[in-house]
Amino acid sequence: MRWSVLLLGAYGLFGARIAARLAREAGWRVLLAGRDARQAQRLADTLRAAADCRAELTAVAVDAQSAGLAALLRAERPDLVINCAGPFQGRDHAVPRECLLAGAHYVDLADGRDYVRDFGPALDALAHEHHLLAVCGASSVPGLSAAVVDRYRGDFAALHGVHMGISPGNRTERGLATVAAILSYVGRPLPWRRGGAEYAVHGWQQLQRRRYAGAGLRWLAACDVPDLDLFPVRYGLAELSFRAGLELRRLHFGLWLLSWLVRAGLVRDLAAHAGTLKRASEWFLRAGSDCGAMHVELHGLDAQGRPLQRCWEIAAADGDGPQIPATPAVVIAGKLARGEIARRGARACVDLFTLEECLASLGGFAIRTRYG
Structure with missing residues (x-):
């Protein structure tokens, strides 16, 4: 061939x-x-x-x-x-x-x-x-995340919501394009869904903690992904959210603080500082781990009309997350x-x-x- x-x-x-x-x-x-x-x-x-x-x-x-x-x-x-x-x-x-x-x-x-x-x-x-x-x-996203939902939505008589998140290991290599992509939405409005209606959250806010098997406890925050537009139409969801997080709290909450500056209009284009912020994050490369994780949580009703919730997780070690x-x-x-x-x-x-x-x-x- x-x-x-x-x-x-x-x-x-x-x-x-x-x-x-x-x-x-x-x-x-x-x-x-x-x-x-x-x-x-x-x-x-x-x-x-x-x-x-x-x-x-x-x-x-x-x-x-x-x-x-x-x-x-x-x-x-x-x-x-x-x-x-x-x-x-x-x-x-x-x-x-x-x-x-x-x-x-x-x-x-x-x-x-x-x-x-x-x-x-x-x-x-x-x-x-x-x-x-x-x-x-x-x-x-949306390639793998959609494949997960497609694989498991048959477990539900009615699928009502999907909540997703991802957190790379701090020692995993980070690319400048990826850093710039994250910074482009920090502090800016994002369309989540609740109760069948769209509502606005702001990038890198809506903090949440989650424990991953193999990756430990991570903080997550609102993240902008294509799934927020694709999934409501594709799956008819009443609820939808996506979060991402940095393993080190000092980096995660540092970005959270910057999100408020963007939201207040004090910083216009955080992505323009991607190179500087990437280099600053690399001061801490020896901290944390090389373990990352992603989850896709589905909830709805089973065949008997009872509430049903399931969660798929993928975890990567040895820097294999990318x-x-x-x-x-x-x-x-x-x-x-x-x-x-x-x-x-x-x-x-x-x-x-x-x-x-x-x-x-x-x-x-x-x-x-x-x-x-």
Whole structure:
């Protein structure tokens, strides 16, 4: 099988993990792309030296937001583009549009709510015209979170609410794009649901404590994710919330304090300080752990009309947490290459893989799940 993938943001936090897994695919050509040619080449050399490398790897220098992308697409004609070059908050859909015009399927890891919401309406006609699949949000949210709800909603005669959260380990590597994405919504209004109606909360407020098996006690706060727009329509939910948290209290509550400055209008663009705040957080890298966790809690009624609540958790150790958001794109790439996805058009990352397929792809990492 000959299959060509262009990986944008290849040496970043998630891109490097996707690259390592795609490199194992025999007969594949993987273009490792980023703005820095030396970093891209260094990644290619490292992956080639691995015993399980079976793909053809080529380092490419390109800025995904420049005209150089269109030229690269015309020259290389990849079958698929995977875009890890976030953050996606505030971005338009120019990159996926260029990929579709060049005849390539497209997958990204976007977690920007507006970007994901508008993705289908902006690109669906073009994707169908070229008989291609364009997918956004192939990450922990909404890709994995939707797969979890789809897997377990059959346990309920009526599903009323979904409450989710995620907390990475402090020693786990953090990417600048991820930090910028978080800071973009801190202190800003977010649409949660309660009693069948939408109500506003503010990013990194609505504090809550939760104990995870394998990751311990964590503080969580309101987080902006595409699920807040997608799930009420997809599942008809009366209640919906999503929280995220930092393992170290000094960092979690420091960000909570900053959320009040944004909410009061004293700070306009916290994401503009992402580099500074990321470096400050790295002063404490020796504290905490390399264990992260995510939960999806469902509640509703059973077949007898009695209240029912269930919770799915996934926990990662040994710094393997970033493998979780990297996995949906890997699964979709493999299924497209094998001709196992017939759908075409532009859509959020739902209905394209099962929870079991995702967990099977995570085999070999220090990751475990539980449901009950």
